[in-house]
Amino acid sequence: MNNHKPFLDRRSFLTQSGRTTLVGLGAFAVGSGLGRSNVESANAAVTTKRPKIAFLGTVVRKHSHAQHFLDRHTLGYSWKGGWQSPRVEVASVFVDQFPDDDLARSRVKRHALQLYPTIEEALTLGGQRLAVDGVVLIGEHGDYPRNEKNQHLYPRYEWFKRIVKVFEDSGRSVPVFNDKHLSTDWDQCVDMVDDSTRLGFPFLAGSSLPVTRRMPAIDMPYDASLRESVCVAYGGVDSYDFHALETAQCMSERRVGGETGVRQVHALRGDNLWQRLEQNDCQLTRKLIVSALTRSHNLPSEGGFPTEVPSFQWLRKTMPETTGYLIQHNDGLKTTILLTGIRDFNYAGMLDDGTLISCQMYLPMPGHGSTTADFFNPLVRHIETMILDGKTPYPVRRTLLTSGMVIGG
Numbered sequence: 001m002n003n004h005k006p007f008l009d010r011r012s013f014l015t016q017s018g019r020t021t022l023v024g025l026g027a028f029a030v031g032s033g034l035g036r037s038n039v040e041s042a043n044a045a046v047t048t049k050r051p052k053i054a055f056l057g058t059v060v061r062k063h064s065h066a067q068h069f070l071d072r073h074t075l076g077y078s079w080k081g082g083w084q085s086p087r088v089e090v091a092s093v094f095v096d097q098f099p100d101d102d103l104a105r106s107r108v109k110r111h112a113l114q115l116y117p118t119i120e121e122a123l124t125l126g127g128q129r130l131a132v133d134g135v136v137l138i139g140e141h142g143d144y145p146r147n148e149k150n151q152h153l154y155p156r157y158e159w160f161k162r163i164v165k166v167f168e169d170s171g172r173s174v175p176v177f178n179d180k181h182l183s184t185d186w187d188q189c190v191d192m193v194d195d196s197t198r199l200g201f202p203f204l205a206g207s208s209l210p211v212t213r214r215m216p217a218i219d220m221p222y223d224a225s226l227r228e229s230v231c232v233a234y235g236g237v238d239s240y241d242f243h244a245l246e247t248a249q250c251m252s253e254r255r256v257g258g259e260t261g262v263r264q265v266h267a268l269r270g271d272n273l274w275q276r277l278e279q280n281d282c283q284l285t286r287k288l289i290v291s292a293l294t295r296s297h298n299l300p301s302e303g304g305f306p307t308e309v310p311s312f313q314w315l316r317k318t319m320p321e322t323t324g325y326l327i328q329h330n331d332g333l334k335t336t337i338l339l340t341g342i343r344d345f346n347y348a349g350m351l352d353d354g355t356l357i358s359c360q361m362y363l364p365m366p367g368h369g370s371t372t373a374d375f376f377n378p379l380v381r382h383i384e385t386m387i388l389d390g391k392t393p394y395p396v397r398r399t400l401l402t403s404g405m406v407i408g409g
Helices: 065-075 104-110 119-124 156-170 186-199 240-252 271-277 280-293 312-318 374-389 397-408
Strands: 052-059 077-079 082-084 089-097 134-138 176-179 203-206 226-234 262-269 323-329 334-351 356-361
Touching: 052 065, 052 119, 065 089, 065 104, 065 134, 065 374, 077 374, 089 104, 089 119, 119 156, 134 156, 134 374, 156 176, 156 186, 186 203, 186 397, 203 374, 203 397, 226 240, 226 280, 240 323, 240 334, 240 397, 262 271, 262 397, 271 280, 271 323, 280 312, 280 334, 280 356
Parallel strands: 052 089, 052 134, 134 176, 176 203
Antiparallel strands: 077 082, 226 334, 262 323, 323 334, 334 356
């Protein structure tokens, strides 16, 4: 049991700025992943030109997250007009489930990978101590139970704690990536971030949306006086809501003063949502919803074009069962997330001076605009860079906050 002061408790729900990183040197040595002179290991096989990673996945089947990440870490990915060979080496693989449509075994055979029966053996390469330079944890998809909120109970937290135990037993730690939100339990989310701070290892988590290509290629101006944010997206709760939250958060956290935390998340669906959004205090929200809609490439159409000009009332009529998250930040910022039937992720924000900032976060899903889900490429790039450089490209506090929003919603 840890006796150190927790990073955050339940009452102080991320009231600190999201700008500071959680990378630092604690009581443990942090492997930088730069090869022989920088990696201290019990296994000499670790000392190669490319850092070695342990790849942990719940299930590897077509279009599962583990398939997307594993293929890019073994075969490479398109980057800046060329093909980028993997900058890390998959030294070990652990997969929890093998359904009839499993691809894990064929991928292991194709790339001459080593499949281990436990997480611990994957991290130690069958030895007694940590023997890799980084860990990639993909706890998404697979046959897992649900809680009373119908959220999938993926074993991200449990696997993370097993990783941490190997770090503790080995006396050193290495960078860790966790796909999507941290957990469905707030205390577990805090514990994960707290562990990374306590042991001093770089910890990256979250969605591919904040780092995918944007159309147009813009960012929220740093220190902007942002009044309100909206994201019009699609999908269901416990899955795509997280992506929508990260889409809005990566923009709004750049506002003046940084992120101050969230005091309320109110989730509504159908008539309850539309009635709330029609109130007088949501006039700007409605305007931003329309602005976000105009960035979409997937508006409902008939004969090749929308039948009406996109408007708030049109959206209500066309997609009556939309789900919305109405979020109040501690500094007064409002964020609204709409989960509609429009198959892309569109952001709009209004500054105090009336400037409108909007874009689409490019997400061409396989079967709907692409065959290979290359929006994962930038995130894989960031994972590699973290392992190579020994520091996170952006703070895990963002994903701690958005994980809490999912739980609150």
